[in-house]
Amino acid sequence: MTDELDVVARALATEGYQVREFLSYRRGGSGGRLVLRALDERSDEDVAIKCFRRGPNISRKHLAREVLYHRGLVHKHVVSFKRVFLTPYYLCIVMVYAPHGNLQQWLQRAGCFPEGLARALFQQMVCAVDFCHGKGVFNRDIKLENLLVTVESGAGGQHFKLQLCDFGFSKGRHDSTPKTLAGTWGYIAPEVVKSCYERRGYDGRAADIWSLGICLYRLLYGALPMVATPNRPKKRNWWVGAELNRLTQLIVEIPEVQEVVVEDGLQDISRVSDPCRLLLSRLLCADPRQRITLPELCRTPWFLTDYPADLVGYNERLARDYAADIRNRLDEYLQSEAELEGLVDAAVERVPAGWDQVGSPAIVGGSASNFTTYALPTRSTVQSPDARGV
Numbered sequence: 001m002t003d004e005l006d007v008v009a010r011a012l013a014t015e016g017y018q019v020r021e022f023l024s025y026r027r028g029g030s031g032g033r034l035v036l037r038a039l040d041e042r043s044d045e046d047v048a049i050k051c052f053r054r055g056p057n058i059s060r061k062h063l064a065r066e067v068l069y070h071r072g073l074v075h076k077h078v079v080s081f082k083r084v085f086l087t088p089y090y091l092c093i094v095m096v097y098a099p100h101g102n103l104q105q106w107l108q109r110a111g112c113f114p115e116g117l118a119r120a121l122f123q124q125m126v127c128a129v130d131f132c133h134g135k136g137v138f139n140r141d142i143k144l145e146n147l148l149v150t151v152e153s154g155a156g157g158q159h160f161k162l163q164l165c166d167f168g169f170s171k172g173r174h175d176s177t178p179k180t181l182a183g184t185w186g187y188i189a190p191e192v193v194k195s196c197y198e199r200r201g202y203d204g205r206a207a208d209i210w211s212l213g214i215c216l217y218r219l220l221y222g223a224l225p226m227v228a229t230p231n232r233p234k235k236r237n238w239w240v241g242a243e244l245n246r247l248t249q250l251i252v253e254i255p256e257v258q259e260v261v262v263e264d265g266l267q268d269i270s271r272v273s274d275p276c277r278l279l280l281s282r283l284l285c286a287d288p289r290q291r292i293t294l295p296e297l298c299r300t301p302w303f304l305t306d307y308p309a310d311l312v313g314y315n316e317r318l319a320r321d322y323a324a325d326i327r328n329r330l331d332e333y334l335q336s337e338a339e340l341e342g343l344v345d346a347a348v349e350r351v352p353a354g355w356d357q358v359g360s361p362a363i364v365g366g367s368a369s370n371f372t373t374y375a376l377p378t379r380s381t382v383q384s385p386d387a388r389g390v
Ligand SMILES: Nc1ncnc2c1ncn2[C@@H]1O[C@H](COP(=O)(O)OP(=O)(O)OP(=O)(O)O)[C@@H](O)[C@H]1O
Pocket: 023, 024, 025, 026, 033, 034, 035, 048, 050, 079, 095, 096, 097, 098, 099, 101, 102, 145, 146, 148, 165, 166, 168
């Protein structure tokens, strides 16, 4: 039996990519997928390549959306799409590589972030999501793992640049109204669960705003929110056992303080400001009709505090002045939408011969076959990022 990583590495080598590092593996009902870092021999640059196992197990609809929506989203806080190609066993999406892991990995190390840093990160996330919504794309899987980090150095020191990735669950304004349960537990809005059981549609825009609220909450408090259900014990996993008809009446508790366990085991406590807690309660409002909207959120004084100069009016400029220019550049530099649709069709067509000879990657216990082990920069190499967007 051949290790899947070896199969991928050989196939990518014939396309001019030398695999350097294994980043992620998901074996899903709709087909397995791997994400790898590879050296692009033509440009001598690192790229990230997301490889989907070919065959009818892939959801054509989801793959087409992931490829086509991502292609059209050119924004400094969305990871850049480069190209798609087929190998005998995989459809591969090549992206610009974000070198410093994802935000979940940083949170795991830090426990939680100070309010100012959490706000700076949140401003970038909101800018990206607002842009996607402006283009009519609702992500439906916003989470810290899908926010990639590049630590940049500038005149004022080092800071985090965040970029949104993974459009596998996204829906467009022209697609059917979202009805299915999509996203990641813990980040999914209550009405999404409710409407899935009731087979009614929900608003992808409001669902993304809830997920943004969960991201901000986790940056500040580390864990997922506690939810109060009248006359019931508190549940950290709010969806477990929650009654369907109460889902959109849940109340998310917003603690007054952040508690961080520091190295010597002592707890460090700092207060979260009232405006920040108020905003969180409006983001994590279980009733989507009462939830704050993105335009309202972008006007709140807390959100606008220390707002990065380069983000002021950025989305508006992209939408207005640069729209036609970017469209032309996309058509010039990227594969056409028709070509990408053709590649997706070919990818789902049939199971390639010989698949039964290929085993899952040997990644148990973190060892990724013969690729280097994934290593994030440590706190000592990257100090006090102030997270202003670049
Ligand atoms: N362009 C990139 N640069 C660096 N790392 C990346 C890049 N794209 C993805 N990754 C890494 O791979 C991980 C998985 O990526 P992605 O979410 O696209 O895959 P997935 O199989 O859809 O995962 P999931 O199902 O968990 O959402 C990310 O959390 C990130 O750590």
